[in-house]
Amino acid sequence: MRFWGLRVGMLIALLLAVSMFTFGAMNLLGDPLFNILGPVAGDTENPENLAKIEAAKEQFYLDRPLPERYVRWLGDFVTGDFGVRFSASGQPPVSEVIKERLPRTLALSGMAMTFTLAIGIPWGVWSGSTTKKGLDRLSTGVAFFLVSIPNFALGVVLLYAVGFRLGWMPVRFDAGDPFWQRMHQLVLPALTLALGGAAVYQRLLRTDMITTLQEDFILMARAKGLSRRHILFRHALRPSLFSVVTLFGINAGAVFGGALIVELIFGIPGIGSLFVESIFREDFPVVLALVMILTAGFVVMNFVVDVLYSIIDPRVRQ
Amino acid sequence: MKLTAEPPMDESSGAVKARRLGLGFWLPMGWIFLIVGVALLAPVLPLKDPTDYFIRPGERPPYPPSADHWFGTDQDARDMFSRIISGARVSLAVGFMTVTMSFIVGGTLGMVAGLVRGWFDRLASFLFLVVLSFPGIVLVILIIALIDRSVLTISVVLAIGGIAPVGRLARAATLSFAEREFVIAARTLGARNSRILFRELLPNVVIPMGALVLLGVAAAILAEGGLAFLGLSIEKGETWGKLIRNGSGSRVLRDSPWVAFGPITVMFLTLASINYIGDYLRDFFNVRETGLGQ
Amino acid sequence: MTGRQAPLLSIRDLKVVFPTPIGMVHAVDGVSFDLEAGQSMGIVGESGSGKTVTAKTLMNLLPSYALVDGSVNFDGRDLRALAAERKTEKHLWGVEISMVFQDPMTSLNPVKKVGEQIAESVRYHLGQTRTAARRQAGDLLEQVGIPEPGRRLDEYPHQLSGGLRQRVVIAAALACEPRILIADEPTTSLDVTVQKHILDLLDDLRTARGMAMILVTHDLGVVKGRTDEVMVMYAGRTMEEASTEAVFSQQGHPYTEALIETIPKINSASHTRLVPIPGQPPVTTSPPTGCPFADRCRYATDLCVAQDPPLTALGNGHHVACHTPVRTPAAKTALAANAARGHTATGLEIHQSGVPIGAVTGGLGEQT
Numbered sequence: 001m002r003f004w005g006l007r008v009g010m011l012i013a014l015l016l017a018v019s020m021f022t023f024g025a026m027n028l029l030g031d032p033l034f035n036i037l038g039p040v041a042g043d044t045e046n047p048e049n050l051a052k053i054e055a056a057k058e059q060f061y062l063d064r065p066l067p068e069r070y071v072r073w074l075g076d077f078v079t080g081d082f083g084v085r086f087s088a089s090g091q092p093p094v095s096e097v098i099k100e101r102l103p104r105t106l107a108l109s110g111m112a113m114t115f116t117l118a119i120g121i122p123w124g125v126w127s128g129s130t131t132k133k134g135l136d137r138l139s140t141g142v143a144f145f146l147v148s149i150p151n152f153a154l155g156v157v158l159l160y161a162v163g164f165r166l167g168w169m170p171v172r173f174d175a176g177d178p179f180w181q182r183m184h185q186l187v188l189p190a191l192t193l194a195l196g197g198a199a200v201y202q203r204l205l206r207t208d209m210i211t212t213l214q215e216d217f218i219l220m221a222r223a224k225g226l227s228r229r230h231i232l233f234r235h236a237l238r239p240s241l242f243s244v245v246t247l248f249g250i251n252a253g254a255v256f257g258g259a260l261i262v263e264l265i266f267g268i269p270g271i272g273s274l275f276v277e278s279i280f281r282e283d284f285p286v287v288l289a290l291v292m293i294l295t296a297g298f299v300v301m302n303f304v305v306d307v308l309y310s311i312i313d314p315r316v317r318q
Numbered sequence: 319m320k321l322t323a324e325p326p327m328d329e330s331s332g333a334v335k336a337r338r339l340g341l342g343f344w345l346p347m348g349w350i351f352l353i354v355g356v357a358l359l360a361p362v363l364p365l366k367d368p369t370d371y372f373i374r375p376g377e378r379p380p381y382p383p384s385a386d387h388w389f390g391t392d393q394d395a396r397d398m399f400s401r402i403i404s405g406a407r408v409s410l411a412v413g414f415m416t417v418t419m420s421f422i423v424g425g426t427l428g429m430v431a432g433l434v435r436g437w438f439d440r441l442a443s444f445l446f447l448v449v450l451s452f453p454g455i456v457l458v459i460l461i462i463a464l465i466d467r468s469v470l471t472i473s474v475v476l477a478i479g480g481i482a483p484v485g486r487l488a489r490a491a492t493l494s495f496a497e498r499e500f501v502i503a504a505r506t507l508g509a510r511n512s513r514i515l516f517r518e519l520l521p522n523v524v525i526p527m528g529a530l531v532l533l534g535v536a537a538a539i540l541a542e543g544g545l546a547f548l549g550l551s552i553e554k555g556e557t558w559g560k561l562i563r564n565g566s567g568s569r570v571l572r573d574s575p576w577v578a579f580g581p582i583t584v585m586f587l588t589l590a591s592i593n594y595i596g597d598y599l600r601d602f603f604n605v606r607e608t609g610l611g612q
Numbered sequence: 613m614t615g616r617q618a619p620l621l622s623i624r625d626l627k628v629v630f631p632t633p634i635g636m637v638h639a640v641d642g643v644s645f646d647l648e649a650g651q652s653m654g655i656v657g658e659s660g661s662g663k664t665v666t667a668k669t670l671m672n673l674l675p676s677y678a679l680v681d682g683s684v685n686f687d688g689r690d691l692r693a694l695a696a697e698r699k700t701e702k703h704l705w706g707v708e709i710s711m712v713f714q715d716p717m718t719s720l721n722p723v724k725k726v727g728e729q730i731a732e733s734v735r736y737h738l739g740q741t742r743t744a745a746r747r748q749a750g751d752l753l754e755q756v757g758i759p760e761p762g763r764r765l766d767e768y769p770h771q772l773s774g775g776l777r778q779r780v781v782i783a784a785a786l787a788c789e790p791r792i793l794i795a796d797e798p799t800t801s802l803d804v805t806v807q808k809h810i811l812d813l814l815d816d817l818r819t820a821r822g823m824a825m826i827l828v829t830h831d832l833g834v835v836k837g838r839t840d841e842v843m844v845m846y847a848g849r850t851m852e853e854a855s856t857e858a859v860f861s862q863q864g865h866p867y868t869e870a871l872i873e874t875i876p877k878i879n880s881a882s883h884t885r886l887v888p889i890p891g892q893p894p895v896t897t898s899p900p901t902g903c904p905f906a907d908r909c910r911y912a913t914d915l916c917v918a919q920d921p922p923l924t925a926l927g928n929g930h931h932v933a934c935h936t937p938v939r940t941p942a943a944k945t946a947l948a949a950n951a952a953r954g955h956t957a958t959g960l961e962i963h964q965s966g967v968p969i970g971a972v973t974g975g976l977g978e979q980t
Contacts, residue, residue: 014451017451018451025461026464131676144597145590147593148586148589148590149589149590150544152559153562153585156565156571156582157579159571160571160572160578160579164571164572215718216718217720217721219713219719220720220781221721222672222673223671223673223705223711223713224706224785225702225704225707225736226732226736227736230736239723253453253454256456257453257455257544260455260459264547275456276459276548276550280549282463287463291460295452295453295456298451
């Protein structure tokens with residue numbers, strides 16, 4: 001129990017540190033007023049803008065010291081009030097926009113991570129145990145290619161080859177139709193995100209498998225007459241589980257970043273593209289909220305990975 | 319049963335390898351030399367001006383690759399070949415600068431933390447952890463959004479992102495060496511910490527870190543590329559990512575793919591070469607992870 | 613030895629060759645034997661004699677590049693043919709023929725619980741449910757003499773001592789009630805005190821289940837009094853084959869004689885020198901003409917160098933592959949001649965007492 005208490009405490013401390021860091025960055029790098037209102041902030045002549053400035057000062061407690069501002073913001077944030085987008089007046093609150101866009105990004109990321117595991121693990125297991133040297137060399141080459149190419153380049157290549165030339169996949173994401181019917185449009189973008197990660201899995205598992213399959217307990221398992229598939233997945237894969245989980249955590253981080261890019265290439269209106277758009281529009285309440293959400297998600301994901309570690313390897317718990 | 323429980327008969331990875339670097343090393347190395355050389359020498363090479371418009375009357379750009387324009391032109395009739403080269407200058411510069419900065423700062427922080435321990439170590443480790451808790455690009459984008467964007471600032475921000483993993487590694491390597499007898503011996507002889515750092519630890523920590531340098535350069539080039547693709551890299555000038563972005567609009571991509579594929583190919587070859595050399599050297603030195611792992 | 617029924621296992625002229633960078637290694641070079649149901653047999657030889665490869669051939673555990681010739685017949689079924697079509701015969705190995713390996717620490721999967729590793733076979737081969745299999749695993753643990761079997765089921769291999777681990781391995785091998793159990797050096801990795809217990813356990817289990825057993829070992833002492841028959845292998849061939857008593861009381865092959873001499877005797881005077889066999893077993897990349905043991909044999913004659921001795925019957929099921937079987941007139945003559953000249957036909961130096969010189973000085977550290 002103490003073990004878990006410590007972990008959760010660490011998690012909360014981390015989240016707080018992250019929020020402080022983010023808030024600090026936004027408020028210390030440049031004038032906060034400017035960050036919130038954009039060019040309007042400098043314009044103290046125009047009475048309308050002046051009113052906005054005053055309102056902003058009011059809303060964001062800009063006349064108060066930094067620590068107090070932080071605490072108040074944190075309070076709002078945690079209760080779901082992410083503020084309003086000042087740069088586009090009369091717009092729905094940030095939380096609304098986020099709520100609308102988040103499912104798409106989640107669907108995309110979820111699909112991508114599923115693809116990564118579904119492609120990467122069997123591929124790696126196969127390469128580590130196959131005797132067909134020619135195919136193995138080919139697959140190693142393909143994996144190397146996927147690992148070296150930047151994900152945005154891969155996206156562009158896939159978009160061109162599969163989308164335009166072969167016409168297999170739809171090229172534009174249509175936000176109009178009901179969500180479930182649009183899932184197949186996410187396949188190409190999800191693949192773009194997934195293939196790089198799958199190649200990393202393949203490279204790791206191939207090496208691990210080759211080593212593990214030389215162990216004596218594999219010989220014993222063969223002596224028991226178990227099938228090849230049984231031995232591969234129920235015996236040989238076990239020692240690699242740790243690495244697989246570690247990779248999962250790293251991969252999740254890459255997917256977070258990659259989603260930004262992929263949403264841009266394929267025109268998917270999700271959190272990623274919102275993030276990039278907001279940066280360009282200098283819409284900082286949104287940026288702040290998104291950074292917090294994305295990071296918090298990532299931190300939680302890492303925590304989940306830690307939990308998985310302790311489940312797999314009971315020795316970690318001691 | 320066809321499980322390879324025994325290593326195939328001609329498996330050469332276990333055998334004693336010839337100590338000469340083979341084609342697998344020199345081929346990618348050749349590319350690296352080529353691209354770096356061309357990038358460095360660009361101002362004196364007889365290249366077309368990357369910002370010049372080479373419009374042909376009667377024809378709408380972009381123009382496909384030809385003898386005149388080896389990589390074709392983009393939508394504004396600018397020569398892709400020279401643009402890719404000037405992009406190389408920036409992308410490579412960012413790559414090297416980032417790695418240099420993050421290794422020097424991160425390495426020092428990590429080594430000091432590993433040697434001195436105590437509150438400094440705890441503070442440094444916690445900071446590393448906080449920075450690592452941000453998904454990579456998000457942190458970088460956050461800071462970049464708030465400042466001016468030049469080659470220097472981009473490199474600095476990317477370096478900040480890189481300090482944490484490098485620092486953690488340096489710390490781990492230092493820790494595993496600091497317990498060894500030769501450090502304890504040096505201490506008993508009265509050596510000051512700084513001396514221990516330089517004379518005993520540095521040489522040993524550098525080796526595992528060295529393997530990371532190649533990886534770091536590739537990662538930095540990749541990161542800058544991603545930022546540029548999002549439109550968040552340097553404001554003036556070209557980088558590979560920016561060029562690819564330029565060529566990735568639906569219509570351009572569909573009708574004139576060379577605009578994007580030219581820079582994609584060059585960037586891929588560069589990254590692949592770096593990765594391949596990294597793999598090759600790792601096998602060559604037979605993965606002796608001094609100080610990290612077994 | 614008894615019934616008229618066909619033997620359970622019948623090997624005829626088995627040959628196993630491995631292609632290697634240094635040439636074709638003839639690991640097994642024409643081995644034949646029969647095993648009756650319920651019978652126990654020992655296969656004895658030094659490392660490189662081909663005994664383990666023979667065992668692996670029976671278990672279909674050879675690497676894919678191994679070249680096999682000869683016939684292997686189990687209960688009327690051609691094992692080689694079955695091994696080739698891996699899809700049809702999924703429930704033979706591990707069920708009817710089972711194997712126990714030398715090192716229990718590495719034979720068991722370190723990250724899987726002990727009970728699971730035993731239950732695995734019955735669930736896979738016999739389709740039992742998890743609970744039924746677990747119960748059976750518990751029973752097996754009890755049969756192999758492990759105290760508190762219920763608790764042990766959930767432990768990991770590293771939590772058990774060497775002897776207990778080997779019992780677990782035996783339990784796993786017996787889970788599906790095999791008709792033949794092959795034990796490859798089952799006690800070599802264990803403490804001497806534990807060795808006897810394990811061998812006794814194997815004996816008890818065998819008689820209780822009416823199981824046939826093949827005990828593969830380099831140590832003649834292990835088979836003494838435990839097996840019905842013994843086959844002595846050298847350089848991939850059978851050197852001698854006889855009932856266990858015959859092997860110890862009236863050994864026919866000089867190699868067997870030398871092996872027996874290497875066994876320390878508990879009631880010999882203290883500081884009696886151990887008598888090793890001089891030289892090394894040959895690397896069989898090119899099977900020599902003549903007897904493979906000739907250059908380590910004290911009886912070696914020119915005939916031994918020139919002609920490979922065939923396996924001849926001495927009566928009572930006792931076979932020897934030798935031109936000068938021990939205690940025969942031919943042997944006595946040969947030994948006297950060799951002792952007189954000071955060396956054998958192959959140049960092995962012989963002390964005038966008849967003991968090879970290398971046996972006095974070589975092998976076991978300081979002998980002076």
